[in-house]
Amino acid sequence: MTVPARPVKLAPSLLSCDFTRLGEELQAIADADWAHVDVMDGRFVPNISFGVPILAAARRASSLFMDVHLMIEQPERYLRDFADAGADGITVHVEATRHIHRAVGAIRELGKRAGVTLNPGTPLEAARPVLADVDLVLVMSVNPGFGGQKFIPASVERVRTLRGWLDELGSDAELQVDGGVTPANARLLADAGATCLVAGSSVFGPDGAAAGVARLREALA
Numbered sequence: 001m002t003v004p005a006r007p008v009k010l011a012p013s014l015l016s017c018d019f020t021r022l023g024e025e026l027q028a029i030a031d032a033d034w035a036h037v038d039v040m041d042g043r044f045v046p047n048i049s050f051g052v053p054i055l056a057a058a059r060r061a062s063s064l065f066m067d068v069h070l071m072i073e074q075p076e077r078y079l080r081d082f083a084d085a086g087a088d089g090i091t092v093h094v095e096a097t098r099h100i101h102r103a104v105g106a107i108r109e110l111g112k113r114a115g116v117t118l119n120p121g122t123p124l125e126a127a128r129p130v131l132a133d134v135d136l137v138l139v140m141s142v143n144p145g146f147g148g149q150k151f152i153p154a155s156v157e158r159v160r161t162l163r164g165w166l167d168e169l170g171s172d173a174e175l176q177v178d179g180g181v182t183p184a185n186a187r188l189l190a191d192a193g194a195t196c197l198v199a200g201s202s203v204f205g206p207d208g209a210a211a212g213v214a215r216l217r218e219a220l221a
């Protein structure tokens with residue numbers, strides 16, 4: 001079955017940017033659609049990245065949509081803090097909370113776009129009960145915790161399945177993919193039904209993030 005083409009948003013992940021030049025890096029991705037902000041707590045994932053103050057700094061430096069990916073245990077504890085710091089959308093992992101329905105409801109009550117995501121080893125069924133209540137579904141295509149990992153090919157089929165479920169529901173939620181996204185797999189993911197691609201290491205390369213964004217756009221054209 002051919003999946004109809006959809007406009008695909010690009011969300012460069014700031015995890016791979018040069019933090020000494022955060023403002024310039026945000027300017028360099030001005031042609032992207034969103035800025036993806038990876039928050040890691042060293043518990044839910046085996047790495048610590050950054051938190052509320054860096055999001056607040058990014059917010060001051062850019063008018064891009066701030067797409068906050070919370071890789072933290074019990075994310076409900078910090079939703080208000082990230083909302084107040086300038087998040088436009090907040091995505092939580094089904095594995096990180098006992099109350100995923102409550103968490104996505106709380107994000108929407110804060111006036112933000114609510115996202116749900118799953119690790120590559122989690123059955124997609126775990127997200128199904130909240131699909132009608134979210135603005136974004138994120139398919140993790142690497143095990144979360146680090147940038148620069150290799151794309152897990154089975155993710156493509158997961159995107160296709162979720163595309164079918166969202167279409168059945170008549171949902172216009174964003175279907176996002178995160179991890180190992182490059183110009184070589186971007187088109188494949190779009191054809192499977194993704195509407196938003198996160199990319200860190202393939203955007204913030206030696207020739208600058210503007211060129212990285214342009215390469216992905218070209219691959220999708």
Ligand SMILES: O=C(CO)[C@H](O)[C@H](O)COP(=O)(O)O
Pocket residue numbers: 013015016036038069071142143144145146147148149178179180181198199200201202
């Ligand atoms: O959530 C993430 C890691 O947990 C990052 O968003 C993701 O890894 C982006 O980096 P890359 O494109 O280099 O894989």
Ligand SMILES: [Fe+2]
Pocket residue numbers: 013036037038069178198
């Ligand atoms: Fe992410």
